[in-house]
Amino acid sequence: MDFKCSDVNLWKEALSSYSARIESLNKPNIVSLDDFYRNQLPPLIHQRNPNSYLTKTELSKLMQWKLTRGKWRPRLLDFVLSLDEALVKSASQKAFQSLPDISKAVSELTVLKGIGPATASAVLAAYAPDVAPFMSDEAMVAALGNSKDYTLKQYLIFVDKLQSKAKELSSEGDSFTPSDIERALWSSAVGAKMSDLKSVPDPEANSNKNSKRKRKR
Structure with a gap:
């Protein structure tokens, strides 16, 4: 999916896949973790209004989701498991109350050990998908051309781009959030990767064919 693409149907297709x-x-557990992150966690957080917060158990599952959907880095999970429950609650509460100031919200979360801007973005996206998208590698590459810079500054540029794209695609009566844009980009990138893998010839299959041909001769 080209980020510049303005065909709403192509974006819908990518999102629906x-x-x-x-x-x-x-x-392992990716389907149940994704269901937890997208469908179960947001209402759990919002039930705690007006002072919404995240529990340590929820943050731990969110981190498992992030690492399973992306690159597995168990050390980050260890950091989360060693966090103080009260600290997780107060940091997430302050972060949610800081929105729509994304810079302040991310800064409130990154006081927690093991939580960088990317994980903070996943927390904010669970609470406010219409404001803050998750900072995934695939969406970063599509929107910014690289995924190596996981700084707050880079995330703010990324947010601005995805918010603008969501607004652009929603102008024709359809409704897209920045988080929809991220998922569509991720889905498209994973689909392209799978197609590439299928198109790579299997060297073993070719060698078997060649040996059969030789035997026939």
Whole structure:
């Protein structure tokens, strides 16, 4: 998916294939973790209004989701498991109350050990998908051309781009959030990767064909 693409139907198609792409990863618990992150966690957080917060258990599952959908880095999970419950609650509460000031919200969360801007973005996206998208590698590459810079400054540029794209695609009566844009980009990138893998010839299959040909001769 080219980020500059303005065809709403192509974006819808990419977004609607998200669940199938999640399943295609064939990773342990990815389907249930994704269901937790997208469908169960947001209402849990919002039930605690007006002082919404995240529990340590929820943050731990969110981190598992992030690492399973992306690159597995168990050390980050260890950091989360060693956090103080009260600290997780107060940091997330302050972060949610800081929105729509994304810079302040991320800064409130990154006081927690093991929580960088990318994980902070996942927390904010669970609470306010219409404001803050998750900072995934795939969406970063599509929107900014790289995914190596996980700074707050880079995230703010990323947010601005995805918010603008969501607004652009929503102008024709359809409704897209920045988080929809991120998922569509991720889905498209994973789909393209799978197509590339399928198109690479299997060297063993070719060698078997060649040996059969030789035997026939």
